[in-house]
Amino acid sequence: MARAIIAGSGRLPGLLLQAGPAHLVRLAGVDSDPLETPVIEARFERLGTLFADLKAAGIAELAFAGALSRPAFDPSLMDAETMALMPRVAGAMMQGDDALLRTVAEIFEEQGFKVLGALDLRPDLAASEGPICGNPTDAQTRDAARARAVLEALGPLDVGQGAIAAKGQVIGIETLQGTDAMLRFVGVSLPGSGGVLVKRPKPGQDLRMDTPVIGPATIMKAAEAGLSGIEIGAGGVLILDREATLDACEAAGITLWAAP
Known part of the structure; x- marks a missing residue:
């Protein structure tokens, strides 16, 4: 075929x-x-x-x-x-x-x-649930839960696939401009926040046409924005060039994990 x-x-x-x-x-x-x-x-x-x-x-x-x-x-x-x-x-x-x-x-x-x-x-490009680089702290998992809750609430509005939370506050939401624009905004407006980026499919999203993606460039931009961690949706986010992505996490001190 x-x-x-x-x-x-x-x-x-x-x-x-x-x-x-x-x-x-x-x-x-x-x-x-x-x-x-x-x-x-x-x-x-x-x-x-x-x-x-x-x-x-x-x-x-x-x-x-x-x-x-x-x-x-x-x-x-x-x-x-x-x-x-x-x-x-x-x-x-x-x-x-x-x-x-x-x-x-x-x-x-x-x-x-x-x-x-x-x-x-290429199902092998997605990550299964669990740590990928380092282990998230309690504070990071709390921030991730906060960002994830916002994405779930916005799902019916078809807004975006990413959000950032720091110290319990949502400080960035992905819109039409995309993840990179959100990271730039957070880096400029709240440098050194130590926040967590959550990247995952929208609830009910058709993954055939637009599967969320991260790669080494995502890690570098998250580090430049002053973030400390990234949580991705298990089985629903592609990791492009996994080895280079993990190397970038190690170099930047970014914790990366996948959650259901």
Whole structure:
């Protein structure tokens, strides 16, 4: 069964290719890494062309991988299929990321493609429950519980996958700008807080389209923000380059663990 990876930026598309041969869909305007695999060129505005190219290549399964920003559509480039879908997509874009990505998945499924998640292809990239680097202190677990409670409360609003708490106070909540922007804000506004970042899927999130991710860069940015620990959702967050991530934790003195 032929497979395609619709590639965003970062290392994840290459890691998913390690699960088996696949075509790479390279979207115009997206800075994806060059990889040794057959490539299908595509544009957001020409979904009808993409559907036809995927079917011509015998693609039956799709996986979305890597960071993708919300696209800016050029109406002059749209094909008829995309034009017909725009009211539906535009309505979803007015909601949170999960609602938009669910709509995208539905559109591809209606074309006969099976949509897979990163965890379907590489479950080994997720962590099981327990310490990963160091053991969290009681204060860290209390802060993590506080941040986790806020994420659970915000879940129905489809807001974000991360929050930071320090000394019992929530000091950062991830929104559309993403985790890096949240960490920068905390580092500038409350340097040296010693807080804990919690990164986990939103309650009920469709993990096929957007699985939370951490990697060495996350650890370095958490350290720069003055944090002391990171809790991730067990089985629901990808660790990219685990060895380098653990090395970064050791070097920065960041405690990393996974919780249900």
